[in-house]
Amino acid sequence: MTSMDVSAVLARMSAIQSQMAALGLAPAPATAAAAATPSGANFAAALSGAQAGTAGSTAGSGGVTGAQVVASAEKYLGVPYVFGGTTSSGLDCSGLVQKAYGDLGISLPRVAADQAHSGIPVASLAQAQPGDLLAFGDPAYHVAIYLGDNKMIAAPEPGENVKIQDVYQTPTSIRRIVGTGAVGTGSGLGAVSGIGSAAEAGVAQYAALFSQNETRYSLPPGLLAAVATTESGGNTSAVSPAGAQGLMQLMPSTASGLGVNPWDPSQAVQGAAQLLSGYLQRFGTVPLALAAYNAGPGAVEQYGGVPPFSETQNYVSKITGLMAGAAA
Numbered sequence: 001m002t003s004m005d006v007s008a009v010l011a012r013m014s015a016i017q018s019q020m021a022a023l024g025l026a027p028a029p030a031t032a033a034a035a036a037t038p039s040g041a042n043f044a045a046a047l048s049g050a051q052a053g054t055a056g057s058t059a060g061s062g063g064v065t066g067a068q069v070v071a072s073a074e075k076y077l078g079v080p081y082v083f084g085g086t087t088s089s090g091l092d093c094s095g096l097v098q099k100a101y102g103d104l105g106i107s108l109p110r111v112a113a114d115q116a117h118s119g120i121p122v123a124s125l126a127q128a129q130p131g132d133l134l135a136f137g138d139p140a141y142h143v144a145i146y147l148g149d150n151k152m153i154a155a156p157e158p159g160e161n162v163k164i165q166d167v168y169q170t171p172t173s174i175r176r177i178v179g180t181g182a183v184g185t186g187s188g189l190g191a192v193s194g195i196g197s198a199a200e201a202g203v204a205q206y207a208a209l210f211s212q213n214e215t216r217y218s219l220p221p222g223l224l225a226a227v228a229t230t231e232s233g234g235n236t237s238a239v240s241p242a243g244a245q246g247l248m249q250l251m252p253s254t255a256s257g258l259g260v261n262p263w264d265p266s267q268a269v270q271g272a273a274q275l276l277s278g279y280l281q282r283f284g285t286v287p288l289a290l291a292a293y294n295a296g297p298g299a300v301e302q303y304g305g306v307p308p309f310s311e312t313q314n315y316v317s318k319i320t321g322l323m324a325g326a327a328a
Contacts, residue, residue, distance in 0.1 A: 064104045064178045066131025073100035073145045073153045079162045081155045086110075093143050096155045096162055097133060100145060105310065106177065109241060115175070116140035118241055120233045122174035125150070125167065131178055134171040146174070176233070203234035206247070209269050217277035220286060224248075224269055226322035227276070227293070230315065236265050248272035286323075290316045 073096060082090025091099060094112040101108050109115050116135035122128050128146045136142040144154035147164065155162045203225055210224035231249040232238040244251050246262035250271055255262040260271035272293075279289035283300060291299070291306040294315045299307040306316055 064106060066129050066178055068104060069100060069131035069145060069178060070147055070153070072103045073097075073162075075103075076100070076162045077153070077164070079155070081158055081160050081162070083158065085155075091155045091162060093155045096153075097143050097145060101177065108177070112137075112141060112143040113139035114241070115143050116173050117175070117239065119175040119177040120235050120238050122176050125171065125174065128174050129176070131176075133175040133177060134167065135173045135175065136169065136171055138172050140172065203229050206234075206265055206269065209266055213269050213273035217273040219273060219277060219280065220323065222323045223276065223286065223319075224273060226319045227272060227290075228269070229322060230318050236263065236268075287316045287320060290319050 076088060076091060076096060076099065079088055079091050081092060083092050084095070085091045086095040086099060094110060094115055097115055098108050098110060108118055112135060115133060116139070119133070122132055128134070130146060130148045132146045134144045134146050134152055142154070144152040146152050146167070150167050151164055152167050153162065153164050156165065206228065207225065210228070211221070213219070214221055214224055228234060228247050232247050234247070236247045238247070238249065239245055240249060242251075245255070246268045247265050248262070248268040248271065250258075250260070250262040250268060252262065255268070255271055258271040258274060260267035262268050262271070276289050276293055279292040279297060280286065282297065283289055283292060287306055288300055291312050295307050295309055295312040299312070306313055
C-alpha cells in the first residue's frame, strides 16, 4: 500500500467517524493526527466502514477508458501462463486482469472470484464494451478482458501464453470497471455517454425522485443524478468491494445512521441528499461537498479543500462535469 493509499484510507476512517458523530452515534475524532494513527482492529474496521462510493471510484476510475485498459492488457500478449503469476514474466488469468488495470492506477482484487464482483454489472455480452471483465463460473474460475467483436484477451491455461481469443462461451457475469461516467455532448440525463443504455435508463427513471430531494434539501439541479450515475451507473443492486450499497452507494453503517434502506432507491436518494445538503452547508461549495461525500469531511477540513487523492479529485471533476453537461 502506497503512502497515498494509506492517506486515503485514513481520510475515510475520519469520514465515517465524523458522519457517525453528526448522527449522534459516535464521538467526533479529536484531531486529524489522532485519526491518522489507527492500529489493529481499528484499522480493519475503518477499511470496512468508510463511506466512500467505491463502485463509483472503480466504475469511473479517474477518466480511464476501456480502450486504455485493452491497450494495457495487450502489452502482455505472449507472456506465458503461470499459475499465481502476477508479473510480466508470468501471469494467470486474474493476474493479467489485475496487472492491466493496476498499470493504469486501478486496484482490483487478486482472484477471479472476487474480480467478478468488482465494478457494476452489465446485462449481456451485447451490451459489453471494450475493457469490461468477462467472468466464467460461479464462483468465477476464469476471467478475461473484453475487446469487442466477441473477442477477449486472457491468460488461458498452463502451457499457453496471454492471447486474444473468441469469447467461446457465455460469461457468467460481465463487470464494468471504467467508462461509466463520461460526459456526452447533449443535454440532460441523455447526455451521459459510455454507461450503456441500461444504465442511462436506470438513472433517468429516478429523475422525479432526484428533483424532489434537490428541492427539499436545497441542492443544485442535476447533482443527485450525477452522483447516482458516477456511484452506481443507475444500478440499485450495486455493491462495491468495500461494501457500499445501492443506487447512491451508501455504506451500511451510514445508511443505518440516517435511518434509510440503501437498497430502496427513494430512501437511498433521500439519505444521499441529506448528507450532501449537510456538507454543502458546512463547506459552502458543491466540489467540497462532493469531496466530503467521497473522502469524508475530515479530509476536506484537513487539507482545506478537495483532498490530494486522485480518486477524490477525479470523482469531483466527473460529477461537476456531468452537471455542466446536463445544464448545457
